[in-house]
Amino acid sequence: xxxxxxxxxxxxxxxxLKGINLEVKAGEVHAIMGPNGSGKSTLASVIAGNEHFEVxxxxxxxxxxxxxxxxxxxxxxxxxxLSFQYPVEIPGVSVTNFMKxxxxxxxxxxxxxxxxxKDMLKLIREKSELLEIDRKFxxxxxxxGFSGGEKKRNEIxxxxxxxxxxxxxxxTDSGLDxxxxxxxxxxxxxxxxxxxxxxxxxxxxRLLEYIVPDFVHVLHNGKIVKSGGKELxxxxxEKGYDWLKQETxx
Amino acid sequence: MDLxxxxxxxxxxFENNVDVEHPVHDVRMAAIKNFEEKGFPxxxxxxxxxxxxxxxxKIDFSIFPKEDNxxxxxxxxxxxxxxxxxxxxxxxxxxxxxxxxxxTHDGVDICLMSAALTKPMYKQVIDVYFNKIASxxxxxxxxxxxxxxxGAYIYIPQNKMPKKPIEILHFSTGNEAxxxxxxxxxxxxxxxxxxxxxxxxxxLTTNEVLTNAVTEIFAAKSxxxxxYKIQNDAPTASLIDNTYIDQKDKSHVKVHTFSxxxxxxxxxxxxxxxxxxxxxxxxxxxxxxxxxxxxxHTLVHHIEPNCxxxxxxxxxxxxxxxxxxxxxxxxxxxxxxxxxxxxxxxxLISDKASINTKPQLEIFADDxxxxxxxxxxxxxxxxxxxxxxxxxxxxxARALLMxxxxxxxLSSVRIPELKTRINKLIAKKLGVNLGFDL
Numbered sequence: 001x002x003x004x005x006x007x008x009x010x011x012x013x014x015x016x017l018k019g020i021n022l023e024v025k026a027g028e029v030h031a032i033m034g035p036n037g038s039g040k041s042t043l044a045s046v047i048a049g050n051e052h053f054e055v056x057x058x059x060x061x062x063x064x065x066x067x068x069x070x071x072x073x074x075x076x077x078x079x080x081x082l083s084f085q086y087p088v089e090i091p092g093v094s095v096t097n098f099m100k101x102x103x104x105x106x107x108x109x110x111x112x113x114x115x116x117x118k119d120m121l122k123l124i125r126e127k128s129e130l131l132e133i134d135r136k137f138x139x140x141x142x143x144x145g146f147s148g149g150e151k152k153r154n155e156i157x158x159x160x161x162x163x164x165x166x167x168x169x170x171x172t173d174s175g176l177d178x179x180x181x182x183x184x185x186x187x188x189x190x191x192x193x194x195x196x197x198x199x200x201x202x203x204x205x206r207l208l209e210y211i212v213p214d215f216v217h218v219l220h221n222g223k224i225v226k227s228g229g230k231e232l233x234x235x236x237x238e239k240g241y242d243w244l245k246q247e248t249x250x
Numbered sequence: 251m252d253l254x255x256x257x258x259x260x261x262x263x264f265e266n267n268v269d270v271e272h273p274v275h276d277v278r279m280a281a282i283k284n285f286e287e288k289g290f291p292x293x294x295x296x297x298x299x300x301x302x303x304x305x306x307x308k309i310d311f312s313i314f315p316k317e318d319n320x321x322x323x324x325x326x327x328x329x330x331x332x333x334x335x336x337x338x339x340x341x342x343x344x345x346x347x348x349x350x351x352x353x354t355h356d357g358v359d360i361c362l363m364s365a366a367l368t369k370p371m372y373k374q375v376i377d378v379y380f381n382k383i384a385s386x387x388x389x390x391x392x393x394x395x396x397x398x399x400x401g402a403y404i405y406i407p408q409n410k411m412p413k414k415p416i417e418i419l420h421f422s423t424g425n426e427a428x429x430x431x432x433x434x435x436x437x438x439x440x441x442x443x444x445x446x447x448x449x450x451x452x453x454l455t456t457n458e459v460l461t462n463a464v465t466e467i468f469a470a471k472s473x474x475x476x477x478y479k480i481q482n483d484a485p486t487a488s489l490i491d492n493t494y495i496d497q498k499d500k501s502h503v504k505v506h507t508f509s510x511x512x513x514x515x516x517x518x519x520x521x522x523x524x525x526x527x528x529x530x531x532x533x534x535x536x537x538x539x540x541x542x543x544x545x546x547h548t549l550v551h552h553i554e555p556n557c558x559x560x561x562x563x564x565x566x567x568x569x570x571x572x573x574x575x576x577x578x579x580x581x582x583x584x585x586x587x588x589x590x591x592x593x594x595x596x597x598l599i600s601d602k603a604s605i606n607t608k609p610q611l612e613i614f615a616d617d618x619x620x621x622x623x624x625x626x627x628x629x630x631x632x633x634x635x636x637x638x639x640x641x642x643x644x645x646x647a648r649a650l651l652m653x654x655x656x657x658x659x660l661s662s663v664r665i666p667e668l669k670t671r672i673n674k675l676i677a678k679k680l681g682v683n684l685g686f687d688l
Contacts, residue, residue: 051635071638071643072639073639073643076638076641077641084639088632088633088637090637090650090654092658102641105642106641
C-alpha cells in the first residue's frame with residue numbers, strides 16, 4: 001500500500017532523512033520509534049506532503065502511484081492521514097463545520113456531490129460516540145482552548161470521519177492520561193481493517209500495549225537502523241536507545 | 251470653484267433654511283469660520299500623511315439634495331439586520347425617510363436631530379450636550395458642525411434600555427451625479443442606561459458620494475453603549491467618520507468598526523475618559539481589495555485614574571488596497587493604574603497592498619500598564635499545511651485561515667444576528683465557500 005524507497009529529505013539544506021526504506025501493506029500496523037531528533041516527525045510530515053521539507057532523493061508510492069508531485073490536499077483525498085503532534089487552533093470554525101468542509105472537499109475531488117446534511121450528522125454522531133466525544137465539544141472552535149488530550153482525541157475523530165487508507169499517528173500518545181489513551185487506542189483499533197494501515201510514531205512502548213504493532217522500526221539519525229516484531233519495542237523500553245547508537249556506530 | 255469655496259458660499263443658502271436665532275446657530279457660525287481658516291486637511295499634516303483628500307476635492311458635489319427620493323423597503327431590506335426587530339432611523343440622500351423608519355418616544359427618544367435642534371422640549375439636552383465633546387478645532391468636524399441639521403438623536407434616560415437595537419441607515423440613490431452628506435448624530439445615555447446601535451452608510455449606485463459624519467456619544471455613570479459601524483459601501487462612496495465619546499465613571503463603551511468596502515474611508519474615533527473605572531473598547535476588522543483605502547485613527551485619552559482601554563484591529567489587504575492604523579493613547583499624569591492595550595495585526599495578501607501602522611503613546615503617569623503590538627505578516631504555513639492535510643485545497647485553506655484571523659475579533663459582538671451577518675460578509679469578502687452556513 002505505502003512504499004518508501006531510499007527517501008532523503010532536507011529542511012533548510014540540512015539533511016534530516018538519509019535513506020528511508022519502508023513498506024507498509026494493507027492490514028498492517030507499523031510502529032516507528034527512536035530518540036528525539038532522529039527524524040520521526042519529519043518522516044510523517046514528508047509522507048503527508050509538507051512542502052517545508054524538500055525531498056532530494058528516493059520516492060513515496062501510495063497504491064503504486066508516485067506521490068512526488070502530489071499536493072497535501074490531494075494526498076488526503078487519496079487516503080493519507082496525519083494525526084498531528086501539535087494540532088493548529090482555528091478560532092471561529094467549529095469542529096463540525098471543519099469536518100463538513102474537509103469531507104465535502106474530498107468528495108468534490110472525487111466528482112461526488114456534497115454529503116447530504118442528514119448523512120453527515122449521522123456520521124458525526126457515530127464517530128463521535130466511537131471516541132466518547134461530547135456533542136458540545138463539536139460546536140467549539142477547532143482546537144481552540146482544547147486540552148492536550150482533547151486535541152489528540154479530536155485528531156483521531158477526524159481520522160474516523162475521513163477513513164484514510166494510511167493513517168500516520170505522530171506522537172498521539174504524548175500528553176494523554178491513561179483514560180484518554182485507552183479511548184484513543186480503542187478508537188484506532190476499531191478503525192483498523194484489512195484494507196487500511198496504521199503507522200504509529202512514538203517515543204514510548206506505552207501506546208503499543210493498546211495498539212499492537214505487526215512491525216517495529218527504530219529510526220536513528222535519519223535512517224531505519226533496526227526492524228523487528230512487537231518484542232523489539234519491549235527491548236527498547238528495557239534498554240533505552242543508547243545500545244542502538246553504539247551498535248550502529250560500530 | 252473648488253469644494254471649499256463652494257461649501258463656504260453654500261453656508262449662506264443653508265442659513266435661509268434654519269432658525270438663525272437658535273443658540274445652535276452661533277455654534278454653526280463659529281464652526282464655518284474655523285473651516286474657512288483651516289480648509290481641508292492636507293498630506294502635510296501628520297494626521298493625514300497617508301490619506302489624501304485631493305481627488306475628492308476635485309468632485310463637484312451637490313450640497314443640498316433633491317427631496318423626492320422614494321425607496322421601497324424590499325429594495326433595501328438586505329442592508330438592514332432584518333432578522334431581528336429594530337428601531338430604525340433612515341435617511342435617503344440625507345433626507346429623513348419616515349416610510350422606512352421606526353422611531354419612538356416611549357420612555358426613550360429615538361428620533362431626529364432636526365427635531366432636537368428646533369423643538370423646545372429638547373432644548374435642555376441640546377444646550378448641555380450638542381457640540382460639547384466634538385472638536386472645535388478639527389476642520390472636517392467643524393464643516394459638519396456648520397451644516398449640522400439632520401441625523402439621529404438618541405436620548406436614553408436613567409436606568410432605561412430601549413426594547414430593541416437601533417439601526418441608523420443612510421442611503422444614497424444616485425439622484426445627484428455626486429452628493430455630499432453631513433449627518434450629525436447625538437447620543438446621550440444617562441446613568442445606568444444601555445443602548446445598542448448599528449450604523450451603516452450605503453450608496454445604491456455608482457455615482458460619487460462623500461459622507462462627512464460627526465457622532466457625539468455621552469455615556470453617563472455606569473452606562474453601557476455598544477456601537478457597530480458597518481462600512482461596506484460602493485466603490486464610489488467615501489466616508490469620513492468623526493466619532494467623539496465622552497465617558498463618565500464605570501461606563502462601558504464598545505465601538506466595532508467593520509470596514510469591507512468603499513473608496514476612501516477615514517475613521518477618527520476619539521474616546522475621552524472623564525471619570526474612573528471606565529472601560530473603552532475599540533475593535534476593528536478591515537478587509538480590503540482593489541484600490542480601496544481605509545485609515546483608522548483612534549485616540550484614547552485617559553484623564554482619570556483606574557480606567558481601561560482595549561484596542562484590537564485586524565486587517566487583511568489584497569490587490570492594491572492601502573490601510574492605515576494610527577492608535578494614540580494619552581495617559582495624563584493623574585491617571586494612575588491605567589490599563590491600556592492596543593493590538594493591530596495585518597496580513598498582506600498581495601505584493602501591491604500596503605499598511606502603515608503606528609502606535610503613538612504619550613504616558614505621563616508612572617503606575618500604568620500599557621501595551622501595544624503591531625504585526626504585518628503572511629499566513630501561518632503550519633496552519634495552512636494542517637488544513638491541506640485534511641483535504642482542504644490551498645486556496646480554500648488560505649481563505650479559511652484569514653476568516654479565522656478576522657473572526658477572532660467578533661467574540662464581543664453581542665447581537666447574534668449581527669454577528670452572523672458580519673461572519674457572512676467576512677466570508678464573502680474573502681471568497682470563502684466553506685460549504686456550510688456560517
